[in-house]
Amino acid sequence: MPSETDLSSTCFSHPLPGAVGLSHLNAYEWEAADGVCGGTPHLHLVCTEAYVVTGGRGAVQTLSPGGYREVPLEAGSVAWFTPGTVHRMVQRGGLRITVLMQNSGLPEAGDAVFTFPPDVLADPERYAAAATLPARTGPLAEVAARQRRDLAVEGYLPLREALVAGDDAPYLEFQRAAARLVRDKVPAWRELWRAGALATAERTGAQLAALESGDPSYLTGSASYDTGPTRRGGYGMCGRRDEYELPGMTLPQREG
Template sequence: MSPRPTLPHPLPGAIGLSHLSAYDWEAADGVCGGSPHLHLVCTEAYVVTGGRGAVQTLSPDGYRDIPLEPGSVAWFTPGTVHRMVQGGDLRITVLMQNSGLPEAGDAVFTFPPDVLADPERYAAVATLPPGTGAEAEQAARRRRDLAVAGYLGLREALVAGDGGPYAEFQRAAARLVRDRVPRWRELWRAGALAAAERTGAQLDALLAGEPSYLGEATAHQTAPTRFGGFGMCGRRDEYNLPGTTLPYGGE
């Protein structure tokens, strides 16, 4: 058996971290914002640092439009479709459970059913060209518009009391990522699980009166390593930390 990979110096809890400025591109319904999507195993949190806007969500609770303003925090559990909406210079810090998994594919756009049913077609639309130039922007807008097209149908049905299309989208998303699960498990073991296990070992050491691990105390610092990338919800500033943001290309 090969040794478990290790991720040196993760952020607390092995969370993911990025900063977003919400897109101001107008969609088919007249709303400016990002690409609706869900995560399969990650809870995501928005910490609003500036501007105004909202996050629209679809879940078994129905359709919600949650206001966002400086200081507010919103978070959504796996399976919740979310769409960031621009209200005016909206800026957020994103905290993501299970760092590394979203970049490894734990996010599925609300594309129409025929696209979700074809993995190659899905990948062709979901994957952006490298860089932050005009070609990448055009591809990001096409991706957003296709996700909104599927999302509006899901929302309309859910508001009308029909949760069937939303539930089928969840099932289609799960089918689309199934082959990636073994790799996700490796990332989870090396990141979030390992962080929790370290805490358990430290508690054991304290209970035994042998806190030698405190001799390894240190501090770390970092800064964004890419600015203005095209994320799912907006322009994204990213940190290339082990287990936090994988090499660019996951979005």
């Protein structure tokens, strides 16, 4: 599998539109300490994430400077969250979602940070141990994914309670802790962004310039592509995850 430094040169030869990432999720049905069934609360530092609901029902709980929200989800719903928004997927019956992720490659390189308690966030080694799964599938992966979800809920509930009470200090401190955790990864992320989303936007600019000059020769390189999931049923952040491991698409996550 390519290393993070290799990704910038290998992943984006034929990206999806806008160099987005793509995966499919069946939301977890595990009940958490507060009686809610669902996924692992987390935020992204530089990527907007979108849910396109394809079946079932549920909700997404979010924490942002605007406070706490719970958005109902059913087939046809679309919800999205900008960087810094804590989100938690809630399962209420067969919830199935297609996830569209900005900056394909960055979430898999550690852009997501879980809402673990402050003492775990303060220790990069403890955080990495709690965030990383021992395998993508199988009994050990399931146990670890559930433990990770429960630890994130443990840290999430006080953040939510404080925001509901009008106190945004714990939420803002969580954002700062998340930023500290990922700071050393930023140079590698910048290379992924340059090779993916930025290169895609720049290619559009070059195409517009060519059209303006009356030269459509770039169209001779047109082609069509298709694919399917290359890994099904992995343990993602919010549910069982069908992944894509082809150029320009969502690669297996290296969480932590």
